[in-house]
Amino acid sequence: MARRGSNRTGAEDGDAANSASRIADCARTRSTSLSLAEISDSEIPESIGDLTWLTSLRITSKQLAGLPKSVAKLTNLTALTIIGSGLQTFPEALGRFTTVTDLSISAHELMELPGDLFRLTNLTSLTLLTGQVKVLPEGIGGLTRLVQLTAYLDITELPDSFGRLTRLTELSLDAPHLTSLPDGFGNLAGLTVLKLRAPQLTVPPPEIVSSGGPAVLAYMRGTSVDSVRQWASKLLVVGQGRSGKTSLLKALRGDTHDPNEDSTHGLNVGRLSMPHPDPPTGTEAEELIMELSTWDFGGQDIYHATHQFFLSDRSLFLLVWDAQVGWEESKLYYWLDLIKARAPHAPVLIVATHLGPRPPDLPLHTICEAFPGLVVESMAADSATGEGIDAVRRRIAAEAAQLPLMGAVWPRHWLDAAEAVRAHPEKHVEPRVLWDLMAEHGVTESAQQHYLASALHSLGDILFYPEDDELSGLVILHPQWLTSYISRVLDAKEVRDSHGIFTSAHRGRLWSDLDRSMQNYFVSMMERFDLSYRTTDASSSLVVELLPWDPPDYQERWDSALEPHRRELRLRYRLHTVPPGIPTWFIAREHRFTVDLNWRTGALLRHQDGRHYGLVTVDRYTKTAEIQARGPYPHHFFSILMDGFEQTLLRYPGLEITRYVPCPGVLESDGSCHHEFLHTNLLDRLIRTPPLETIECPVHYEQLNVRKLLHGIEPPAQSRSEELAVALGAKVDGLSNDLRDIKNQSRDILDEVKEARIQQTAIAAEQQRAFLTELRRADSRQAVLCPSVVSVQRVRRHRLGGIWRDSVFRLHLYCEAPGAWHRIPGVKPYEVRASSELEQAVLPYARRVLAVLKYAVPVAGAALGVAADDLDKLLKSDVALMKELVKGLPDELVSTSPQLGDIRSLVRATEHHEYRQMQNLLLKLDPAGFWGGLNKVTTPEGPTYWLCDAHTREYRRQPGNRSANALP
Ligand SMILES: Nc1nc2c(ncn2[C@@H]2O[C@H](COP(=O)(O)OP(=O)(O)OP(=O)(O)O)[C@@H](O)[C@H]2O)c(=O)[nH]1
Ligand SMILES: [Mg+2]
Ligand SMILES: [Zn+2]
Ligand SMILES: [Zn+2]
Structure with a gap:
């Protein structure tokens, strides 16, 4: 009731007010937009029909069953949003809203889309978050004005009519069971933003989808011109060293057995062709030949981390073991764990070799139970005598024929070009040669050549990093x-003996047949794979797989990081297996924090601020990993390390991961408490209404605050850090005043200021990072089209005749380095004439930026070529002007609905409308994409930022000579 009479357009009340009073409010203020958020009543009163002037209506309700008849009178409505989690049938009245151009419906229980929906032919923007709907009717093709479509559906295919939506520019589709795109998809020529989450898709293949919208369109257009089916796939052969992998492949090919077969160094790629056992009807040739590219991996442990990059899903695995050695010694569980982690959907054929006195026995039933769906059969064959080889070959053919990508449709030219690339005899070429080769085979467009190259890269056929300065050539x-x-480096005793330090002298010896530039290229390649990093003495690298197992003495340093604050954050990961590269890839990836205290299963790291420390440890026996951070305000550093670690784990899409928060309690008897809380469980407690704020530790019976346990683990922790930022800001100001008094310049105060500043910066960093993460959550790396942090001012411009007439928005770009947001010195702002239309885009966005910017801490200016004081002044004036600018804006912040689970990202995507609008504006203002000289940097932890040169250097592996793009 307190809100009555306030003239707030579109305001949403947090409390569950009844809709009647809101409608009455609206009737009095004649506001054109009405928001009925979280209303408690299931029926909306008919009086809503009196609000005939309404243009925008938003209803969110858990109880909503339908809409009143009178809504039909709202003939001016153009935007309608209904979020009704309980809605089971479509409101009948909907079909009458023919004026609506913008419709958004989230209804998780809805099973069907009615024909009525497709009468709304004026729709330009449609959002359907209806995850249970199994069919998208052909009627969708009638909505030819659609420009933007966001949908979460349970469909397996899109209707053919979809190709008629030729005005579509933005499509976000989340369809877990979608298998193919219709032929007409290639007609959607204007589609610039395509976000597809469709893991089952085979047409186009995932390697194309990962290149983004234009690649998908080019592919679909290509297939509609002329397509062929590709009968090829990969056969990956793994197992312990000397188990008989190379020999088995030879036997399958019909080559003679070599009793002295050499051990495989690294890996060998070859071919195996076999007839398709059951060619689809209509195949022209009498015999359809399948081409399998065989990947024979050297079995030695030391290679395993390198091999992971070539173990691809959607391939067939042969897991080879030596019957005379036995299944346990052959580590079948280890290999199955690994395959499951890396390629969870791949079929595995277990083959015993070396048939002899010891029968090839193994507990198949138990194994199949432990790995449901993974193992297709267990067989036995002898490569020396040829016994059983034919049966294995037949079984491989049968399984290969079933692989999802066997017989995939490709544009004819693309396939021709791909074949030519695969058959090229050179080991390496310049990109120019690659493009020429593709052009010779009909792929002439540069963009298409790039898509194809990136698909071949994802398939493991070539290695090409066009965005990496050092590797792009x-x-x-x-x-x-x-x-x-x-492999030569990994095998080298001398490198191992020097604890993994690979010097230029080693390089000269081990790679003597390579010239200098190729040696450098290979060193960079190893860094790309997170197998090594350059040490401070830039001529050497540290090969992380060769680090010693025993940790150096790090404890004292680590303990000192706890004083004087005793602030520590911890997270424990339990994994179903500790696969190769964990945590070594992480150590290489995060080496910018190194203090040279690394070992094979852990590392002590230090943040650049010198006060925050992190510790990462892996226990292979208990299959756990732990991340800890300590310091004045460890949350920021902790999240960086956590992101980096999660990023590394992502290389194993099938890895089972459970996260725990160790109990911080201390027991009188024996030190720290050993209990651990399930991370998801803690989160669940807070989602409850009312939230369960405390939890008892079952070991030491203390009631613990759940938020405190989770602090720093769950982004963005906005309110907590805001409070602290304010308090600290005041403290720093106060202390600085004290300092002006000469007598007071004691060490203590200086130290205190320094300490407070470090904390302040860490808090700002956490906020700024969380802001950008949230903003870009729905974007892929390619879609981070332009910088996002801008300060906005409105200036009156002096016109001829001395009259102040024209008003412009002035936009200053900021460097996005977390914790150090700053204007880029010497760069002119963008200017755009203010209009009311623009205001709607710019102001709400400016407010979001301001919310974070106001706590920003002045950057040490020296590295940026300006005095810190000047930057500080700019920052303060930007903040003041922005406050002025957004004053009077209704404080409506759209809430997201956590109940919606996996469709959250899409909900956010649609609610990030203002971000999109700002993005579009900037793209118009800087069509050449200069962005004040900012560099687009993808950090090793995943997020992409736009950074000034000075801050870019922090992420570069070596100052000044490489871009910092992370691995794919
Ligand atoms: N009798 C017999 N010998 C075999 C069989 N398979 C392999 N061998 C022999 O076992 C040894 C190892 O075989 P490889 O094929 O090189 O084994 P691998 O698994 O490729 O070994 P790595 O490359 O080191 O991982 C060689 O001496 C082979 O001749 C088999 O089925 N029967
Ligand atoms: Mg071999
Ligand atoms: Zn406890
Ligand atoms: Zn910067």
């Missing part, structure tokens, strides 16, 4: 060639 056509050189 070369295309490796045969990955096994590169791995053989890496």
